[in-house]
Amino acid sequence: MNDLTPDAFGYSDGDVDTNRSSAVTLNELASQRLSRRQALRGGSALVAATLGGSLLAACDSSAIETDPAPTVSAGAAGAANAGRVVTLTGTATGSQAVSWTQTGGPAVTLEGATGNTATFLAPSVASATVLTFQFAAANGTTAATATTTVTVSPAALGFAAVPKNRNDVVTVPAGYNxxxxxxxxxxxxxxxxxxxxxxxxxxxxxxxxxxxxxLRWFGLNAAGNARDDASSTRGLIAQNHENINDMYLHVAGATSPGGVRPESEALKEIECHGLSVTEYSEGANRAWAFKQDSAYNRRITPSTPMALNGPVRGTDFVKTPHSTAGTAGRGTINNCANGYTPWGTLLTCEENWAGYFRRSGDNAARTTKELTALARYGVTSSTGNYGWSTVTPADASNTLFRRWDARATVGGSATTDWRNEPNQFGWVVEIDPYNAASTPRKRTAMGRMGHEGAWPGPFVAGRKPAFYMGDDAVNEYMYKFVSSTAWAAADATATDRLAIGDKYLDAGTLYVAVFNADGTGSWKPLVYGTAPLDASNAAYPFASQADVLVNTRLAADALGATPMDRPEWTAVNSVTGEVYLTLTNNGSRVTGADTPSASQRQTNAANPRVYVDAPSTSRGNRNGHVIRIRETGDNTEALGFTWDVFLFGAGSDLDATNINLSGLTADNDFSSPDGLFFGRPTNASGQVKPIVWLQTDDSAFTDQTNNQMLVAMPGSVGDGGTRTVTNTTAGGVTWTVVTRIGATPTAATLKRFLIGPVQCEITGIDTTPDGRTIFVGIQHPGEGGTAAAPSSHWPDSQATGTAGATVRPRSATVVITKVDGGVVGL
Incomplete structure (x- = not known):
């Protein structure tokens, strides 16, 4: 049995067979009415009533007026789906006081319980469940009641699909703000x-x-001075800032006179990267307000001091002129997806960091092993993104620009030049959003790659927790990190949050995934000491566990990991424990001639498609897909799993036999899945059958629509079957691949919820714990324009759809709420 939850729109899944509501009873209603009358008449005997009675017995009947019994109605029986707002409407004639109380079913919190109209949020249920309510009215010496029922059914998507469009606004369904x-x-x-x-x-x-x-929401209490994971009205938004639209940051776009970047421009560009932490609270009419003087507000940039933790700390791989001991670094960059911990910290992940460094031309000063590692990670640029290393700072001792030049100097070393600076990046970074003075920690035990995210699996007391990760580049791999320490639930409320991170994230085993053709898979440990992860490896002789972690990609190559179609975001279904991974696209699934040999047909069961999607003439998996796995025994420590492809991206007009394998329609077709998020388990969108949000980062489908966000109600691994895909090369060579596919979506289980503005990417998503507010990132609108001719004007265009021709676009976050106050999406 569960008590009624005290917060607004709260609920519980437990059955309630006694009323524990604090709403006013009939006795209290009558007493209030009589108390007022007795005061006017100089006093009389007190009366009492029992629930359901229509006549009050008096101790002194001669002193009591007998009023006519009220006439009441609780309205007709109703029905609703979980997560939706339900309104109870009662009527009473001849009464002075009324109230609503719940008398049966899973407990809910009634808003407006002492009026004719009360509302509540329908609770999460696994099957149709009846809730009963009583409407009571009192009129002096008499009272009356009436009852009604509301049948709550399981959650369902509750909006009309948004049609595809290329408007310069964020479009959401009717009924949303x-x-x-x-x-x-x-x-x-x-x-x-x-x-x-x-x-x-x-x-x-x-x-x-x-x-x-x-992005991630971190709750604060009402006073704003402490962490409160349950808060949905005041909290912190911690958000990554992955890259820049440099054309809009400067007066006339970026300049490079004589090939040298101005210090002021480079500084602005560097500081635009990283993360922000900002405090927000919900105000009147569901409007969200920013607190600019909050002690929590913070920018973390590529220049912010960082600590290196884990097995790589203090090794020769990360020694630099800034930290000759190899224990510290500066900043984080190209932060893309994220993760979180139950102890209240953010995990932000460094993705495409390699291109920021200038490096080529120093081969003579490098070892063979260094050259192999640098090539494998793509640290090969002759300029580095944005040319920051070319800056000659006014202060000659300022190394914030020189550090981006990673060329080894002849006769130099790791502590005299910046040859090791790239090894400072590619990590998972843990940040305490509740402590603006804290130093973020790079968790090197979790490996170095183009980290797209680090999403936690279910935390079970006594079991070692796991974090699931993608490496975002074509033909890269899926990973998981399993801590060496079993989870102790008491650590979730510790106040030294980064110290708890030390406990769980600085030691553990990193694994890479192998997907077998029969729908099974295995996790291969990246542990130094046994061939091929030792000095016997001819391609790259490993010297230590630190070497394995710094060169995670090379270690995964050696173990025969399965190349994937750009592994991006991971998300975990909190009910089933299944792990979902977006595979954005891949344009290099066939190499060589138009009639490639079998070895050049680089498909596999988990990445089975090669095709052309016009108007492009490139041949590959242009639209991407979403794969999912289920750990053996539903155990995060498992070494095996089963898998299938939840959804294949495609236009609804493409070949249903070999391309549009999921049977997508005009209301739910998509391309290039990227962001991924399951409803939080604290509200109906994340309970019983959680919904999953899917965001796109696409260029293949933009002739039909801007990038978008969809929502699905998925089943489980194995709910579909096998499918044989026939691929064809430009030269007419065909071959088949057998894959595993999830159940075909329907209009009720997958629909488009949002379309973004022109040339944007939809990426970043979280909700408040109650699910009634959702935060969504809108990245690089107008990325194809110039300072003189912007190609988007969003967000200025949001109000009317247009804005001044020279108004520059900006990335931003949108807050989406349902007009009636229900759970977003349901």
């Missing part, structure tokens, strides 16, 4: 002036960064 917050350049620290958005603004260390990506 959109608010824009945290635009690029918005000040987040006291004293920072408003953003002019004309290229003259400075001090991005005190402003919201660019290219909004993964």
């Amino acid at each position: 959109v608010q824009v917050i945290n635009r690029t350049g918005d000040p987040i620290l006291p004293g920072v002036p408003a953003y002019k958005n004309d290229g003259t603004d400075t001090n991005f260390a005190g402003r919201i960064g660019d290219h909004h990506d993964a």
Whole structure:
């Protein structure tokens, strides 16, 4: 039996067979009415009534007026789905006081219980469940009641699919509101002036960064002075800023006079990367307000001090002139997806970091092993993204620009030049959002790669927790990290949160996934000491566990991991424990001639498609897919799993036999899945049968629609069957691949919820614990334009659909709420 939950729109899955509501009873209603009368008449005997009675017995009947019994109605029986707002409407004639109480079914919290109309949020249920309610009215000496029922059915998607469009606004279904917050350049620290958005603004260390990506909500109590995981009305938004639209950051776009970048421009670009932490609270009419003077507000940039933790700390791989001991570094960059911990910290992940470094031309000063590692990670640029290393700073001792030049100097070393600086990146970074003075920690035990995310599996007391990760590049791999320490639930409320991170994240085993053709798979441990992860490996002789972790990709190659179609975000179904992974696309599934040999047909059962999607003439998996796994025994420590492909991306007009394998329609077709998120288990969207949100980062489908976000109600691994895919090369060579596919989606289980503005990517998503507010990242709108001719004007265009021709676009976050206050999506 469960008590009624005290928070607004709360609920429980337990059955309630006694009423524990704090709503006013009939006795209290009558007493209140009589108390007022007795005061007017000079006093009389007190009366009492029992629930359901229509006549009050008096101790002194001669002193009591007998009023006519009220006439009441509780309305007709109703029905609703979990997560939706239900309104109870009662009527009473001849009464002075009324109230609603719940008398049966899973407990809910009634809003407006002392009026004729009360509302509640339908609780999560696994099957149709009846809730009963009583409406009571009292009129002096008499009272009456009436009852009604509401049958609650399991959660269902509750909106009409949004049609595809290429408008310069965020489009959501009818019945929803959109608010824009945290635009690029918005000040987040006291004293920072408003953003002019004309290229003259400075001090991005005190402003919201660019290219909004993964985000996470961290609750605060009502006073705003402590962590509160249950809070849905006040909290912190921690969000990644992956990259920049440099054409809009400067007056006339980025400049490079004589091939040298101006210090002021480079500094602005660097500071636009990283993360932001901002405090928000819900106000009147569900509007969200920013607190600019919050002690929690913070920017973390590529220049912020960092600690290196785990097996790589202090090794020769990470020694630099900045930290000759190899224990510290500066900053985080190209932060894409994320993860979180139950002890209240954020895991942010460094993705495409390699291209920021200038490196080529120093082969003579490098060892063979170094050259192999640098090539495998793509640290080969002759300039580095944005040319930051070319800056000659006014302060000659300032190394914040020189560090991006990773060329080894002849006669130099790791502590005299910046040859090792790339090894400082590619990690999972743990951040405490509740402590703005804390130093983030890079968790090297979790491996170095193009980390797309690090999403936790279910935390079970006594079991070692796991975090699931993708390496976002074509033909890269899926990983999981299993801690060496079994989970102790008491650690979730520890106050030294980063110390708890030390406990669980600094030691453990990193695994890489192998997907077998029969629908099974295995996790291969990346552990030094046994061939091929030792000195006997001819391709790359490993020297230590630190070597394995710094060169995770090479270690995974050696173990025969399955190449995947750009492994991106991971998400975990909190009910089944199944792990979902977006595979965005892959344009290199066939190599060589138009009639390639079998070895050049680089497909596998988990990545089975090669095709052409016009107008492109490239041949590969242009639209991507979503794969899912279920650990053996539903155990995060398992070494085996089963898998299938949940959804294949495709246009609804493509060949249903070999391309549109999921049978997508115009209401749910998509391309290039990227962001991924299951409803939180604290509300109906994440209970019983959780919904999953799917975001796209696409260029193949933009002739039909801007990037989008869909929502699905998935089944489980194995709910579909096998499918044989026939692939054809440009030269007419065909071959078949047998794959495993999930159940075909329907209009009730997959639909389009949101379309973004022009040239944006939809990426980054979280909700408040109650599911009634959702936060979504809108990245790089107008990325194809120029300072003089922007190709989008969002978010200025959001209100009317248009804006001034020279208004520059900005990345931003949108807050989406349901007009009636229900759970978003249901």
